[in-house]
Amino acid sequence: MGTVLMNVDPNSVFLALVLGLIFLVLFEILRIHVSRGRTPPGPRPFPFLGTLPYFIKDPMGSARSIHQYGEMATVYIGRQQGIVLNTLQLTKEALVQEGSTFSGRPALPLIDWITNGLGIIMVTFGHSWRQQRRFALHTLRNFGLGKKSVEERVSEEGRYLVAEMLKEGTTFDPKHVIQNAVSNIICSIVFGDRFDYDNKRFAYLLKVLNENFILTGSAGAQMFNLVPSIKHFPGPHQKMLQNTNELLGFIREEVNEHRQTLDPENPRDFIDAYLLEIDKQKSQEDSTFHEQNMFMSTADLFLAGTDTTATTIRWGLIFLMENPEVQERCHEEIVQVLGYDGQPSMDDRDKLPYTQATVHEIQRCANIVPFGVVHATTQPTKLRGYNIPKGTMIMTNLTRIFSDEKHWKSPDTFNPENFLDENRHFYKPEAFIPFSLGPRVCPGETLARTELFLYIVTLLQRIHFSWPPNSECPDMDGIMGVVRFPHPFKIVCRSRDAKY
Structure with a gap:
């Protein structure tokens, strides 16, 4: 030989x-x-890489231009086919009218490697997802979601946030304090406690959480999905796994503490409720309630309840500083209704139509998930005459839907008038779908809406925001990760209330 x-x-x-x-x-x-020849039109794919190079090079440019191929377009992540839904009507037809068929999740090797197929957000459409989502929604409601208690938590945290922002000094990056404030709400529901803004360990966890959100959308992560065997080699994916393990380690410690002090008659939070559910269902053969699923479901709630809302508020500060007349008009309306010391509540929305419109316009323009959370078909189907195989990725082009001139008065500019009718009353166009549609609509929608409205009202009631001298607005295309982040920026906070 x-x-x-x-x-x-x-x-x-x-x-x-x-x-x-x-x-x-x-x-x-x-x-x-x-x-x-058998699929909807779309950009010409590269061999083996598909259309991924276009999206890596210019993600927002791709999001803005893909609708030129029609109401639906074909893209390829490597050799895996995906369909982009470019219109509201087609999105409703797929995600609502054919909801169960379009409510899967694609097989993404990186996510599967990190989550082991557990949790709520990216788990496949099926028995485990139904059990975990149903339990999460039921438990979150029991611990405040949709009740006055969650408003009280947000209002209290809003006062901490105002004090912290004014304490920071004249010029600072608001990222940490906003992320901490938002995360404290889901932490109080899931862990039963909030964390101070100077808690170094929690600040580190927020840092690695944010790092993972960015890394997951990076070119390195996409390469992992194309060639999963690189998991055995160094790279950004190893940092993601390390960050995930640190978060799960934090959750594991919380669970151990909860287990030692658990009172079955008086569950305090989501973790207590999950521990009791594991015990309740231990004799059920089809139960998906076990310790590993508890860790990942808790992580999902922590992740989803932190970065998305915090990122939206950060974008909001940019829009408000770039449009000072909107900021002043909101402040005047808030003070007229609440004064400088009145505590806002969700019941005030109708009394604050311009401010409520501004909150929604921030969400529209922030557009933090330009292609929505990716879905997948659960079975072979047809859409507008095209055969769609099982497992096809389905993306909603929110960038186009949020800028379609058919639905918006000012589609390309920041303008709260997009959410006001001719009588100056707030109204919500049907094209406003930041939380998606159908069976996999965001389970934290109610919490996110509460946080966005109450935090923004509280901030505009007490603080005037402006750019530091000689600073420039950051590139508004942002940084693409799991969500679209703004580039780092600094702000100047000036108290509107002598009390602070």
């Missing part, structure tokens, strides 16, 4: 490898050509 190998001509081996590579590329080009 060794003699045979010694007699092999290296040039022949090299030539065979080159010819084999050429054959593979030609075969892939032919496969793409045949596939494109």
Whole structure:
């Protein structure tokens, strides 16, 4: 055998490898050509990489331009086909009218590697997802979601946030204090406690959480999804796994403390309720309630309840500083209704139509998930005459829907008038779908709406926000991760109330 190998001509081996590579590329080009003839139009994919290079190079440019291919467009993440829904009507047809068919989640190797297929957000559509989501919604309601108690928590935290922002000094980056304030609400529901803004361990957890949100949308993460075998090598995916393990370690410690002090007659929070549910269902063969699922479901709630709302508020500060006349008008309306010391509540929304419109306009323009949370088909289906195989990724082009001139008075500018009718009353256009539609609509929608309204009202009631001298507005395309983050920026806070 060794003699045979010694007699092999290296040039022949090299030539065979080159010819084999050429054959593979030609075969892939032919496969793409045949596939494109059967699918909705879309940008021309690269062999093996698909249309991923376009999105990595200019994610927001791709989001803004993909609708040129029609109401639905085909993209490829590597060799995996995806469909982008570019209109509200088609989105409703798929996610609502055919909800169960379009409510899956795609097989993403990176997410599966990190979560082991557990949790709520990215778990596949099926028995485990139904059990975990139903339990989470029921338990969150029991511990304040949709009740006055959650308003009281947000209002109290809003006062801490105002004091902290005014204490920071003249110029500072508001990222940490906003993230901490928002996270404290879900923490009080899930863990039964809030964390001070100077808690270094919690600040570190928020840092690694934010880091993972950015890394998950990075080119390195997309490469992992194309070539999962790189999990055995160094790279940003190893940092993501390390960050996830640190978060799960924090949750594990919380669970151990809860287990030692658990009172079955008086559950205090989500973790207590989950521990009791594990015990209740231990004899059920089809139960998905176990310790590992508890860790991941808790992590999902912590993740979803922190960065999305905090990121929206940070974008909101940018829009308000760029549009000072909107900021002043909101402040005047708030003071007229509540004064400087009145505590806002959700019941005040109708009395504050312009401010409520501004909150919604912040969400529209922030557009923190430009293609929505990705879905997948759970079975073969048809959409507008095209055959859609099982497992096809489905994305909602919120960038287009939120800027479609059919639905908005001022589609391309920040303008609260988009949410006011001719009588100056607040109204919500049907194209406003930041929490998605159908069976997989965001389970934290009520909490997010409460936080956004009460935090923004509280901040505008007490603080005037402006740019530091000689500073410029950051690039408004932002940084693409799991959500679209604003680039780092600093603000100047001036108290509107002598009390502070």
